[in-house]
Amino acid sequence: MQTELSKKLGVEHAVFGFTPFPAVAAALTRAGGFGVLGAVRYKDPDELKRDLDWMEAHTDAKPYGLDVVMPAKKVEGVSEADVEAMIPASHREFVKETLAKYGVPELADGEASGWRITGWMEQVARNQLDVAFDYPIKLLANALGSPPADVIQRAHDHNVLVAALAGSARHARKHAEAGIDIVVAQGYEAGGHTGEIASMVLTPECVEAVAPLPVLAAGGIGSGEQVAAALALGAQGVWTGSIWLTTTEADMHSRAVTEKLLAAGSGDTVRSRALTGKPARQLRTEWTDAWDDPNGPGTLPMPLQGLLVAEALTRIQKYEVEPLLGTPVGQIVGRMNSERSVQEVFDDLTRGFERAIDRINKIAGRA
Amino acid sequence: MQTELSKKLGVEHAVFGFTPFPAVAAALTRAGGFGVLGAVRYKDPDELKRDLDWMEAHTDAKPYGLDVVMPAKKVEGVSEADVEAMIPASHREFVKETLAKYGVPELADGEASGWRITGWMEQVARNQLDVAFDYPIKLLANALGSPPADVIQRAHDHNVLVAALAGSARHARKHAEAGIDIVVAQGYEAGGHTGEIASMVLTPECVEAVAPLPVLAAGGIGSGEQVAAALALGAQGVWTGSIWLTTTEADMHSRAVTEKLLAAGSGDTVRSRALTGKPARQLRTEWTDAWDDPNGPGTLPMPLQGLLVAEALTRIQKYEVEPLLGTPVGQIVGRMNSERSVQEVFDDLTRGFERAIDRINKIAGRA
Incomplete structure (x- = not known):
């Protein structure tokens, strides 16, 4: 499953997977997807360095990325x-x-x-980036709005694409104006911070709002049929997260x-x-x-x-x-009913995608 | 765009459109879709008779249906x-x-x-059905749960398929057990009564829950790309509503x-x-x-x-x-920005569908 964006990133399938676990991110990348390691829990940059070393050793020189939490608004003069x-x-x-x-x-x-997610995380994230840019990461995603201009510039200087999450077409346009490269359209059904607009409506709205910038569809995606649906809506790939939480590699x-x-x-x-x-x-x-x-x-x-x-x-x-006891997770949790390896879940996704293409071609009279 | 269900109903495209306006329902059917006339506003059966006569004269002998509001629970002994x-x-x-x-x-x-939608509407709906079964309607949909068993039987005796709206896989299963023929999976983004589960997640859940019964995807659908997405999710067609409210035929x-x-x-x-x-x-x-x-x-x-x-x-x-001043409408309202004829909107849907199929085949390496 190849889009302009997946080709640009040198990835076999346009399936991006966000995860706080290096073992999941690496397995995703090895499987032919694009693993994105969540950095928020690394308060100590040395721990991040250790895990990025591990990623390097376990990704077969295939591409992966990093997700940071950088608040769009800076808090000045308040402790x-x-x-x-x-x-x-x-x-x-x-x-x-x-x-x-x-x-x-x-x-x-x-x-x-x-x-804690607070207004003081920018410095934490900047320390993480000081470490991360020494590694061949291909993507930097930010969960809270566009990153600051100097961070976008620094990423671009390192040939790193910048992605930002959007819950509305208006957010998406603001990100595009800030100079980011990829919009992640985060639908209502998604886990974590999310807006009111569901993926079926949000994805095409964001695609139209920022074209020709690529959009990744996020929210409700855990099967190949859903990947096909997201791509039919104009996305250049899918941004998944929840479904990897119950893989055997998840810690x-x-x-x-x-x-x-x-x-x-x-x-x-x-x-x-x-x-x-x-x-x-x-x-x-x-x-x-x-x-x-x-x-x-x-x-x-x-x-x-x-x-x-x-x-x-x-x-x-x-x-x-x-x-x-809870955890952030999307509505796709209803389909997360067994523990399987990342590779197995990924194979299911690509097989389901092919099945969906067969089916829809038959409906369209092209089979 | 042909599915098993659309073939069974003798309709060119698997696009169902619910509308309270006979002119819209007839135009949908003439365009090659399946118009479904909402009956809730006909308190007087003679008015329904008049409008069904008009439908007969304006649908070129192509198929159409009726949507009634029959509460699943009967209210007995209370005025x-x-x-x-x-x-x-x-x-x-x-x-x-x-x-x-x-x-x-x-x-x-x-x-x-x-x-008013009240517990006393069953008799109103039964009076409507006494009229409707004299016409060659092909589908009877109910907006509030499965219709009573005798109504389902009566529909089947007239070779009329019965559809019911579901907001969860559990609802869908209950409808299937009641003997209905089609589940309309009504996603969070839909106009009117709707549950919490968005279409991207709800559609495949309902498909799996009631297979081999056909599912129509409802909620957030106003473009051909969205039709393609819904069909990729396993639906046998789409159930649209909101987008017809701003057509020139809508009254x-x-x-x-x-x-x-x-x-x-x-x-x-x-x-x-x-x-x-x-x-x-x-x-x-x-x-x-x-x-x-x-x-x-x-x-x-x-x-x-x-x-x-x-x-x-x-x-x-x-x-x-x-x-x-308001009205029931879904999140697709953001794309309803001009007044066009039903035929124009419908042509856009079918063209957009073909575009989406082209695009997704290219992504799948099949172009």
Whole structure:
């Protein structure tokens, strides 16, 4: 499955896969797709260096990319402590009460709580890029708007294409004006931060809005039939994520989360502000229900919500507190019903794609 | 564009179009699609008879169908007045205040208010069917679940296929068990009553759930590329609706609504309970905002909400009170930017479909 973009990147199939796990990213690239390693969890640049060394050794000189989280808006002259101070005491109390209600144990003294999406991540991402540009990455994606102009320039100087996620045609146009190379049209059904417009409508709107820039379709894609549909809508490839979470190479933080993903139906996700303060699709849990309850205190705006819940989420994950335990994932979770290798899932995608082409040619009277 | 289903129905293209307007339904059928006339507004069976006579005279003996609104649950031993009495006075007061705030005039004495979706519509629909089965309709669709068993039997006795809308694979399976012939998978992006699962995920889930029964994909479809995508997902055709609302043959209740549809973007709809008490996608207006406002009284369950707002909606439409004026429509409204004939829109669909097939064959290396 070859598009102009896949040819440009030297990739066999126009299937891009975002994943926080180097083993999944490398397997995707080896299978003939394009693995994109999520960098958000690397607070220490040396850890990123170690994993990129590993990627180099396990990708057969085939192309892969990196995904960073760089907020479009810079926060100047305000410290993280200043913002922490803006969180109402009643919200902290609500977190405490909810955790107590479910008997969630405390962390040990000095134990680190998880990562946070905050306005101070730009420097973290810049440190990551200082490492990453020493490697032959072919793509730099940003999950929160267009990266700053100097970062785009630096990527282009290294012959790295820049991609940015968009939830509307208006976002897509803004990214194009900022000089990025690829728009990832993130439909309503997608996992993580997502807008209101579903892929069937969003993909062609973005294609039209930024032509001739290439668009990757994201949201709801886990089968070859869905890949064919996305390409029929004008995309130059698909951007997948959720489906790799239940592969055997995925190193999920908790076995209980994997079990939940395997058991979930397409109706078991919710687009909630509980995680970061912006709407993000994730497994629906008693934790998201508590935040989405009209009788509760409600969520705070980004970055306050992320700061507020960071330690709580670490505790919920560490102690695998079932009713509260979730993860970002898209509606395609309903089809993630078995654990298979990346290669097997990938082979299913390419076979399903060929089947869909056969079928649609027959319908069009071209078989 | 021919599928097993389109061949069975004797239709040239597997494009089904739901519309409340006989002129649109007939034009769709003449163009080579399958027009489906919405019957909900025909309270008087003689009016339906008159319009079906007109359809017969204007469809060149090509196939068409009828869409009725038959609630799956029967309401026994409760009168409409009993239910009216269940509406809280505070809700009636809220309607009154909202209308007053926008200066919406009263109806004249004795002037009829609009139709209502209530639990008492089954008899209305049965009266419609007594008329309809005298005509060579080929399809009977129901917007609210599977029709009662005797209605399905009666349709089959007349060689009429029965279709029912589904918002989840579970709904689809229930319909299949009830003996219907076609499932319409109504995605999140669709206009009118709709669930949470977007078409990209819902269509293949329904296809798998009810195979070998045929599935029509509904939601977000207004271009040939989207038709190709839906068919790639395994559908045996598409069920369209919104895109015909701005055709020159459409007889919208108000010019101001047409103008609003032409101006709206894909982000200008909302899935709200304001209309019937169940979530239905429609233009977002200050009326839907008032009902969706967490500080307002909130909506009532079906059928109370529909009874509560029926007269208000008639007044808003009659006096074209701009900020409150809406209509059910899907996210595809963002692409409905000009008024064209049904034939022109249909030709665009079939041309776009061929373009999408060309493109995807090239990507698949088959061109």
